[in-house]
Each structure stands twice: as C-alpha cells, then as structure tokens.
Amino acid sequence: xxxxxxxxxxxxxxxxxxxxxxxxxxxxxxxxxxxxxxxxxxxxxxxxxxxxxxxxxxxxxxxxxxxxxxxxxxxxxxxxxxxxxxxxxxxxxxxxxxxxxxxxxxxxxxxxxxxxxxxxxxxxxxxxxxxxxxxxxxxxxxxxxxxxxxxxxxxxxxxxxxxxxxxxxxxxxxxxxxxxxxxxxxxxxxxxxxxxxxxxxxxxxxxxxxxx
Amino acid sequence: xxxxxxxxxxxxxxxxxxxxxxxxxxxxxxxxxxxxxxxxxxxxxxxxxxxxxxxxxxxxxxxxxxxxxxxxxxxxxxxxxxxxxxxxxxxxxxxxxxxxxxxxxxxxxxxxxxxxxxxxxxxxxxxxxxxxxxxxxxxxxxxxxxxxxxxxxxxxxxxxxxxxxxxxxxxxxxxxxxxxxxxxxxxxxxxxxxxxxxxxxxxxxxxxxxxxxxxxxxxxxxxxxxxxxxxxxxxxxxxxxxxxxxxxxxxxxxxxxxxxxxxxxxxxxxxxxxxxxxxxxxxxxxxxxxxxxxxxxxxxxxxxxxxxxxxxxxxxxxxxxxxxxxxxxxxxx
Numbered sequence: 001x002x003x004x005x006x007x008x009x010x011x012x013x014x015x016x017x018x019x020x021x022x023x024x025x026x027x028x029x030x031x032x033x034x035x036x037x038x039x040x041x042x043x044x045x046x047x048x049x050x051x052x053x054x055x056x057x058x059x060x061x062x063x064x065x066x067x068x069x070x071x072x073x074x075x076x077x078x079x080x081x082x083x084x085x086x087x088x089x090x091x092x093x094x095x096x097x098x099x100x101x102x103x104x105x106x107x108x109x110x111x112x113x114x115x116x117x118x119x120x121x122x123x124x125x126x127x128x129x130x131x132x133x134x135x136x137x138x139x140x141x142x143x144x145x146x147x148x149x150x151x152x153x154x155x156x157x158x159x160x161x162x163x164x165x166x167x168x169x170x171x172x173x174x175x176x177x178x179x180x181x182x183x184x185x186x187x188x189x190x191x192x193x194x195x196x197x198x199x200x201x202x203x204x205x206x207x208x209x210x211x212x
Numbered sequence: 213x214x215x216x217x218x219x220x221x222x223x224x225x226x227x228x229x230x231x232x233x234x235x236x237x238x239x240x241x242x243x244x245x246x247x248x249x250x251x252x253x254x255x256x257x258x259x260x261x262x263x264x265x266x267x268x269x270x271x272x273x274x275x276x277x278x279x280x281x282x283x284x285x286x287x288x289x290x291x292x293x294x295x296x297x298x299x300x301x302x303x304x305x306x307x308x309x310x311x312x313x314x315x316x317x318x319x320x321x322x323x324x325x326x327x328x329x330x331x332x333x334x335x336x337x338x339x340x341x342x343x344x345x346x347x348x349x350x351x352x353x354x355x356x357x358x359x360x361x362x363x364x365x366x367x368x369x370x371x372x373x374x375x376x377x378x379x380x381x382x383x384x385x386x387x388x389x390x391x392x393x394x395x396x397x398x399x400x401x402x403x404x405x406x407x408x409x410x411x412x413x414x415x416x417x418x419x420x421x422x423x424x425x426x427x428x429x430x431x432x433x434x435x436x437x438x439x440x441x442x443x444x445x446x447x448x449x450x451x452x453x454x455x456x457x458x459x460x461x462x463x464x465x466x467x468x469x470x471x472x473x474x475x476x477x478x479x480x481x482x483x484x485x486x487x488x489x490x491x492x493x494x495x496x497x498x499x500x501x502x503x504x505x506x507x508x509x510x511x512x513x514x515x516x517x518x519x520x521x522x523x524x525x526x527x528x529x530x531x532x533x534x535x536x537x538x539x540x541x542x543x544x545x
Binding site: 081 | 245288289291292293294295296297319320321324325327328351358361412429431433
C-alpha cells in the first residue's frame, strides 16, 4: 500500500506526540547554544495544529500539510517558525490534490521542503543546522529507492541517515543562528534543529513502516 | 522571580492593553495578531514604516509608533521574534498606497519572519523594501556567524526614516537612506546584572556581585568578555574603543550619540557614562551634535548600558530635528 491520506494524518499526530515528549530535551539542547525555546516553540506549534486538524483531516494531503505550515509560521516564532513552516508549506505545494503518496511523490515533496528550508535560512551543509539532518536523509531515501528497497524500508534508511546527520552536528562549530555568536564554544553540543528534524522524519518512518 | 505582573503568560497582552489606555490619542492596539499602529493610520501617499521584534526591549519598538516615526510595530513574545502574520496584517492596516518599509534587526528569527511577511505582501502586489540593522561591534567575526546583531542604531534609524517618510520620501529613496544610516551606526553594550524572562522565571545568566559582562546583546546572550567590575570611566573606555575603531570614526566627524540604559540603570549613572563619552569624543575631535540619554532599547530589568554613535550628515540631522510625537519620543510638537 502506498501512503494514504489517513497515514499522513497519523504521521502528523505522531509528530505532535513525539515533540511533546521531547519538549524538555529539545529545550535543554537549545539552552546550551541558543535561547532555550525550541522545545516549547515546536510543542506550541504542533498543539495549535492538532486543534485545527479535525477541520482539514478529510481534505487532500496538500491542504493538510499547508495548514500545518501556516499554523507553524503563525505560532512558533523565532527561526523555527519560518523554517518548519516553509518545510511543510513546500511539502503541501507538491502534494496538492493528492490522496496518496508514492515513493516518487515523497521524494519530490521532501526535496522541495528541504530546498525551501535552505532558501529561507541560507544554511549550507556543515553549518550545524537542521539541514545537516535533512539533506543526508533525502539522499539516503533516494538511494534506497534506486536500489529497489520498498517504500517502508527506504523510509527506515532515511531516518537512520537523519540520526547520523543529527549526531554529526555535535562537533560542528555553528555558522548560522544564535549559536553562531558562540563561535568555537558551540562545538560539543548537538544542534536542536537537527534533532527536531530527525524526530519528525523518524515519526514518518515509524508510522509508514509497511508502505510499499 | 519578583516582578510586577499578574501572570507570566499575559505580560505582553496586558502591557499592550495598558499602552492603548495610556495613549489613545497616539496609538491603537490590534490583538491576534498583535500589533500597535498609529491612531491616524493609514496616511495616504506616505510610505508606511513598520518594525518589530521580541518584547522586553521597551520602549522599542511599540513606544516609537506615532507621528514622525513608526506607522506600526509588531511585538513578539518576550525575546522572541514576531511572526509573519503580525507584520502582514500590520502592513495592510497602515499601508497608505506608497509602499512599505520594514526596519529589521539582524537576528536569524527576525530576518526570516520579516522576509516571509514581505513575500506574502509582495505576492499581493504591495511594494516592500527592508533595511537591516547590524551595528553591534561586540560580534567580531561576521564571516562565520549570523553577522552582527541589531541594537541601538535601530532607534536612531526609526527616528530618521520616520521623519523622511513624513516628508514624502518615496520607497526607494527611503530604503537607500536607511542603508546609509545602518552603515554609519555602531554600538556596544555591557551588563552589571542579568535579567529574568517572565515565563522562564530565572535569570538568563549568572553574574557575580563583583563581575560584569562586556559585549552583551539585548536578549541576555553571553557577551564578549566576563571581567571584574571596574569604574564607570574605565568601562566607557572599554566600550568606546571598539566602537571608534570599527567604522572608524575620525576627527571632524559629527555624530548622534545615544547612551542607553539596559533597563535597570538610573539616569544619574547614564550621565556619568555620557560625561566620559563626551570627553573621549572631544579628545578625538569627534563632535557630538545631538544626543539621547535614557532607556530606549532595554533588556527587561537588566542593569547596564549601551553606547551608540551614528556618523550623521546634514540630511540625517535635519530629519533628526523633524518633529516627532510618540509615547516614548517627542519633540517639536
């Protein structure tokens, strides 16, 4: 089975639950090198979306994802709002009018989302940002599909690559965002944005494990 | 935490409600999304000048809404940038048909949220320009960082650009002037104490009784150096040296000087600071032709000061002297 509309809804519900569970963890990561609001901000944004979800859950996937994007933009604030807002808005643009997703649809949507994040935040790989988790994840997914893996298996590869990318931010010196003011002192800490990106992609892999 | 508040979560809306009641002749307040705008907006034919940023820096920006300064200001949560829907709705409310100028401080969140608002507005056919303020010399290397933070020069830019818009500058001319102001302003700040964000409940950083933090931003971010406390004159020298060296300011320059309280420092101490700033400028042949001494861009109740120098030309000075009537800055009318 491809990923159906209800699977997308289940993914976003899982994201909201995972971000609530990890609220304090993300905030602790952010306190070390930023301004200690990432966990609270993401939780607030996804909670606001959960309140709106019943009114769009029977619409197409694009509408659901765009609603999430707009909600995050208006409720998260800081840098996370525009970045995750852009990510889900772009996902929504690529999935407009769709009621299911094939691996090709997911590749195209994820690629557009990541390109949106890069255009908005001007971050490059190695800058110690969410891009360091997202880009390797996309590459791993594409490679797995090329190698003939099932949709679900390829999503697993995607989540593993995101996790490695997240961990790879630990020794990096930040070149974007508030952590960059710390210069060398930002090394030795895992980036909170890369961490939330991993959690969101991991939630997709876990929810859609049986997709084909 | 000891604060004069009702509920930490209601600090921003309750302060806005109070402002609206205190200044009904000057401003109006819109809630959800939150923004403060001129009571007489929109002004047909005038470029709408809007700004915004995290709350906790009052009077900036909401206190600078009114004749001769801002048309609207968008306050975020304390020390958190506002969201695009605030700037979008504010701009549409005050737009007078001549375009929108956004004054943005250089923080990743502020820049992205204002960019998104500008994209939304341009998508609907509005003309939008923005001026980025990045004047804090405490951030040394901009090559590998977000770049310099926007601090004190923002206040001077809002005054000068607000006056220019009032005088009928078109959007392009206003944006060019704004960039010139941004290029010629430099600031640096220091803290004697930390500050407490209401919904966090504990001080952002710990500072000993005999310590000071040099080169702080305006959100209680760590500074450039933590040092034993010194006398005011020595502290001023410590702040003025990197400011003067950076532009650099030279003998013969005319400057607008702001000596600012971070929120908790009394006016008497600010004048002790100004006394030394004036002495250093005199010795360097730099002429302070206008000044502001007071609390204009603060970090909640933090004790400390920041110094801003803006090299001003005749046009900037004439616009500086133009009448202004806002809750926090008034002269000439």
